[in-house]
Amino acid sequence: MKIRSIHYWRVVAALMVVVAHTLLHPLPFPTPSLRRLGSFGVLLFFVISGFIMVYTTGKANFDPWRFLRRRMERIVPLYWLVTFAVAALAIAAPWLLKNTEFSVRQLILSCLFIPYARGDGEIVPLMKLGWSLNYEMFFYLVFACASRLRAAARVAAVTGVFLLLVLLGTAIGGGGAIVTFFTQPVILSFCVGMGIGLWYLHGGMDRGSPAAPVLAIAAAGLIAAGFLIPTASAINPATDGLFTLAAAAMLVLGLRVEHRLPASPAGLLLGDASYAMYLVHMYVVGAVILVGQRLGHGSAALDLLLTIGITIAASVLIHLRIERPIGKALRGWRPRPAMALG
Numbered sequence: 057m058k059i060r061s062i063h064y065w066r067v068v069a070a071l072m073v074v075v076a077h078t079l080l081h082p083l084p085f086p087t088p089s090l091r092r093l094g095s096f097g098v099l100l101f102f103v104i105s106g107f108i109m110v111y112t113t114g115k116a117n118f119d120p121w122r123f124l125r126r127r128m129e130r131i132v133p134l135y136w137l138v139t140f141a142v143a144a145l146a147i148a149a150p151w152l153l154k155n156t157e158f159s160v161r162q163l164i165l166s167c168l169f170i171p172y173a174r175g176d177g178e179i180v181p182l183m184k185l186g187w188s189l190n191y192e193m194f195f196y197l198v199f200a201c202a203s204r205l206r207a208a209a210r211v212a213a214v215t216g217v218f219l220l221l222v223l224l225g226t227a228i229g230g231g232g233a234i235v236t237f238f239t240q241p242v243i244l245s246f247c248v249g250m251g252i253g254l255w256y257l258h259g260g261m262d263r264g265s266p267a268a269p270v271l272a273i274a275a276a277g278l279i280a281a282g283f284l285i286p287t288a289s290a291i292n293p294a295t296d297g298l299f300t301l302a303a304a305a306m307l308v309l310g311l312r313v314e315h316r317l318p319a320s321p322a323g324l325l326l327g328d329a330s331y332a333m334y335l336v337h338m339y340v341v342g343a344v345i346l347v348g349q350r351l352g353h354g355s356a357a358l359d360l361l362l363t364i365g366i367t368i369a370a371s372v373l374i375h376l377r378i379e380r381p382i383g384k385a386l387r388g389w390r391p392r393p394a395m396a397l398g
Contacts, residue, residue, distance in 0.1 A: 059111075060317045061310025062104060063327025069104070070330040070371075071364065072097030074337045078363045079356060081341050088290035092283055095291045096299040098188050099245050101334075103303040105192060106249020107256070109199050110211060115257055117210075120203035127196045129386045130331075131189060134379050138335045139166050139183040146182070152342065156182065169193040171237035179233050185338060194238055195246045211254045215247040241293045245300045252307055261311055271309035278302035325372060332379055333371035340367045 076094030080087060113123065146158035155176060165172045166181035169190045173179050180187045198217055202210040225231075225239025255261075266274075282298035310317075326333075344363045348355070 058324065059311070059314060060319055060324065061307075061314050062108065063324050063330075064317070064320075065100060065104060065306060065310055066330040067323065067326045067333075069097040069100040070333040070337075072100070073334060074341075074364060074367055075360065077338055078341050078344075078360050081338075081345055089283055091290040092295055092299070095296065096279070096282065096302070099242070099296060099299045100303040100306065101188065102191065102195075102242070102245035103249035103252070103300060103307055105195065106246035106251075107253040107307060108249075109196070110207060110250045110253025111256060113203075113207070113210075115207045117204045117206060120200035123203065124196060124200050127193075129383060131192065133382045133386070134332060134335060134374070135183070135186060135189055136167055137378070139163070139181070139186065142183045152346075156184065158182070171233045173233045179237050183335070185335065188334075190237065191243060191246075195243070207254055207257055211247075211250045214250065215244075218243045218247055242296055245296070245303070248300055248304050249307070252304060252311075256311060265308060265312055268309055268312050271305050271312060275302050275305035275309060278305060325375075326368065329368075329371040329375035329379075332374040333367055336370055336374060337363070337367040340370060 073094050076090045076097065080090045080094070083090075140163075142153075142156065143158050143163050146153055146156050150157065155174070155178075157175065162172065162174075162182045166183060166186060169181075169186075171179050171181075171187075171190050181190065195214075198214050199210070202213045205213055221239045222241050222244060225236070225241075228235070228239075230236065231239075265271075278298050279302045282295050282302060285294060285298065287294055341363050344359055344366065348359050348362075
């Protein structure tokens with residue numbers, strides 16, 4: 057059963073990232089508020105992901121290989137297609153990309169979701185936005201390792217592992233790209249989503265939860281604090297923590313009012329296409345701004361409207377004509393489902 061509010065929040069998360077990157081792209085220096093907007097969108101995705109993994113695997117244990125296969129079917133095909141497209145662009149027209157440089161090593165590591173440091177020191181894959189997918193795939197792997205546990209123990213185990221990793225990162229204060237990347241506090245956003253998922257599985261919404269106005273006010277206050285808090289850097293554990301809590305409040309708010317939400321076919325479709333929207337929007341941003349500069353209009357508002365419109369159209373087309381057919385083909389190749397483990 058589709059949870060409508062989850063689909064709608066996915067659209068919101070994707071559009072936050074689109075808006076942030078559209079306005080940031082032509083600026084010579086990053087603007088803290090815009091960077092935080094993009095970060096907020098990604099954190100909302102992470103909280104939703106934690107919730108969905110708990111919700112879809114249920115209270116009992118599950119087949120880890122089937123789980124990982126389904127996750128890879130969802131994530132890998134479109135990500136690889138976009139990554140190879142970026143690689144081709146980096147080879148044929150490198151001047152169109154800001155900081156991306158091609159190498160076979162980077163391509164292989166990117167496709168395997170293994171973090172590495174680029175020449176400028178940034179730990180991002182060849183397709184830069186794939187950094188969040190490195191976290192997603194790592195989360196899926198750790199979650200699958202706890203598959204023989206029941207839901208509450210599974211959530212506790214994964215949360216414990218992630219807390220230990222963050223503590224390790226704090227204690228050693230550095231290390232190689234892999235250690236540095238996977239010991240960042242941002243991984244705890246998945247744990248918050250898992251906690252909400254566990255609460256939902258055990259009837260938390262039925263037994264009462266904070267009233268919708270309270271949740272809305274809490275989310276708004278946390279969002280405002282995340283944008284207004286004065287910190288040394290635009291994105292840091294303090295802002296990530298506030299935005300993660302805001303995302304949690306938004307998620308619970310959506311679940312709380314789920315029965316009142318309309319089943320919008322357009323909204324559900326955009327929710328399904330939000331992954332494609334996230335992956336391809338930066339290249340729409342670049343194209344729109346490049347054309348706008350050549351035409352000399354210089355309007356950020358027009359660039360934003362065009363980017364949002366073209367990105368939505370492109371992502372829906374990609375979802376319907378590429379992502380969905382690939383998913384259907386891969387499902388047809390699956391072996392017969394294994395018996396439940398109990």
